[in-house]
Amino acid sequence: MEFIYYFGNVFEPVSFALLLVGTIGGLILGATPGLSPTMAVALLIPFTFHLEATQGLILLGAAYTSTVAGGAVSAILLKIPGAPANIATTLDGHTMARKGQGAKALQLSFLASAVGGIFGVLLLIFLTPVLAQWALAFGPSHLFWLAILGVTVIGSLDSRSVVKGLLSGCIGLWLATIGFDDIMGAQRFIFHPALGGGINIIAALIGLFAIPQVLTMFAKGRTDNSAEVIEVEKHSIVDAFRELFKRTRALTIGTITGSIVGLIPGVGGQIAGLVAYDQSKKFSPESDKFGTGHSEGVIAAESANNAMVGPSLVPLLTLSIPGSPTAAVLLGGLLIHGIFPGSDLFDNHPDVAWTFINSMLIGQVLMCLFGLYVAGLAARVAKVPQSVMAAVVLGLAVFGSYSVQSSMGDVYVMAALGIMMYFLERYGFSAAPLVLGLILGPIAEANFIQGSMIANATDGLGQYFFAGTLNFVLIAIVILSIGYSAYMELRTRRYITKEEVMNL
Template sequence: MEFIYYFGNVFEPISLLLLIGGTIGGLILGATPGLSPTMAVALLIPFTFQLEAVQGLILLGAAYTSTVAGGAVSAILLKIPGAPANIATTLDGHAMAKKGEGAKALQLSFLASAVGGVFGVLLLIFLTPLLAKWALAFGPSHLFWLAILGVTIIGSLDSASVVKGLLSGCIGLWLATIGFDDIMGAQRFIFHPSLGGGINIIAALIGLFAIPQVLTMFAKGRQGDGIEVIEVQKHAIKDAVRELLSRKRAMAIGTAVGSVIGLIPGVGGQIAGLVAYDQTKKFSPERKKFGTGHPEGVIAAESANNAMVGPSLVPLLTLSIPGSPTAAVLLGGLLIHGIFPGTDLFDNHPDVAWTFINSMLIGQVLMCLFGLYIAGMAAKVAQVPQSVMAAVVLGLSVFGAYSVQSSMGDVYVMATLGVMMFFLERFGFSAAPLVLGLILGPIAEANFIQGSMIANATDGMAPYFLGGGLNILLIAIVVASIAYSVWMELRQHRITNTPQEETLV
């Protein structure tokens, strides 16, 4: 219970001001398309040079947690994920906003984020030594099968059919191969100089989600029916709390999935949110409501992507292994102040380590309070005329894509993918499976190649990839996921094609 001893350090005037400022700034940065948690933390590192180590980490930690949650604002109101971690939030969150339930969706997202985030930080506090050893058990073969597990959920993710979902995912997997192979250095599909570094995930994310929205808004304006008045319904916070408590299954699945995936180095919050959404959908008796504005979709996604924050820092603080890109930037913030994470961090610098962790716990509460305060006002964005909204979203999209690497090439990639997605949506394809394929492609490929090298130097491919308890468990889950998706598709097809018998007596 050593962390309690350092709890008061968080409430020192300067530390508390930095915590509040980092939380508010993180919410604003998170709601800005293109500014991911990693970029937000990186932008703030220069401001920590003149601060003490613990104060700098408080600022960075607050920005990390609140940026992940803040991304839900643009995901819900504009259908533009503020960060890859908020992809799954768009699936039901934006549908709720279009029905005038934007305030409700935002309230649920911040409440779910707080619950998941607090649980994740508590795991970091109480189970750090145990979880660090468990995280080390994941090698290239396990990460490969974990990526394949993510691929198996593509078929049922926000698509009218499993086939179209899988085809969207395959397009994403192909897009992930563009650029130079990180392992072998081979050049692949570089038919334009802008593609030399591959497709940047942030630029792709903005293009695939935002540009189709912009084109749709402009098309409606051309047809003369662009004036669409959405009545924003007021929603009391106590009703949102009651709604959250009535959706315990979605809350539990999201928090559990986010906590486990956050612990695995290199996976990230985007996978946590999508897997949690998929599993909640599969276990829900209201499965057909997902994608139409179902609160459980928002709760599962947001609880998962915040629950992964705490566990993602376990390998960093105990083993000096960043568990996510943002954790890698935080590692830089530690090293700048001469603090080296590792097994002796909590012995040599307990004040820094525990004050930082405690600030993240308090930061989750502050993030929720500030988020709930702005939810009602932010929801009024839905009442902005579509002609104005289209121009604003287009401007934010260009800014977000360009700001990632200060490259017009990313803007061209964003525009091209956006136009392509606009036409694909007309044939029933969805952006979410495509993005998931784009994210999972490099993870699966890099770990397969690394695993192949290890396997060839040891016992061979089959024992390395198919042997061991953890591999067998992951393979079993992959098979079960595929079987479930196929069974649900066949069942739905059979129900759809069964003639309804007249029951009038």
């Protein structure tokens, strides 16, 4: 219970002021398309040079926590995920906003984020030593099968067709191969200089989600603005609390999934949100409502992507292994102040470590309070006419794509992918599986190549990739996931066929 001794340090005037600044600034940065949590934390690193180590980490930790949650704002209102972790939130959140339920969706997202985030930080506090050893158990073969599991999730993310969902994922996997091979250095599909460094995930994210929406708005032409305006329904915070705890199944699945995925080094919140969304859909008796503006989808996705924040720091603080790209930036913040994370961090610098962790716990509560305050105001964005919204979204898309690397090449890639996705959507394909394939491709490829090298030097590919309890469990889950997706697809088709026969 050592962390309680340092709890009061968070409420020192300078530390608490930095916590407030980091939380509010993180919400704003998170809601800005193109500014991921990693980039937000990196931008704040220079401001910590003249601060004490504890104060600097409080600022960075608050920004990390609130940026992940803030990404839901643009995901719900504009259908542009503020960060890869908010991809799953767009699937139901934006549909709710188009129905005038933007305030409700935002309130649920911040409440779910707070519950998941608090649970994740509590895991970080009480189970750090145990979880650190468990995280070390994941080698290249296990991470490869975990990526394959993510690929099998792809099929059920597209509610209309498992086959089209898998094909979308395959397109994403192909896009992930563009650029230079990380192992051999070979060029792959580089038919334009802008593709030399591969496809930037933020540019791809903006293009695949924002541009089809813009093109659809422009395709409608100039219409009567009054017909475009959506009436925003008022939704009280009390009702949001009732709705959240009425959906305890989605909240539990999202929180547990996010905590487990966050602990595994190199996986990330984007996979946590999508896997949690998929599992909530499979276990829900109202699975047919997912994708149509169902609150369970928002709750599962947002509780998962914030629940992974705490566990993602476990390998960093105890083993000096960053569990996510943002954790790697936080490692830089520690090293700048001459603090080396590891097994003796809590012995040599307990004031720094525990104050930082406590600030993240309090930061989750502050993030929720500020988020709930602005939810009703932000939801009014839905009342903006589509003709105006299209121009605003296009401007944000160009700004967000360019700001990642200050490169017009990313803007070209964003536009090309967006136009491609516009035509694919007209034939029933979905952007979410494609993005998931793009994210999982490098993880699967890198770990397969590393595993192959180890296998060739030891007992061979079969023994390395298929033996062992953890490999067996992951393979079994992959098979079950594929089987369940196929079963649900066949059952849905039979139900539709019976309905058609009855209507004849």
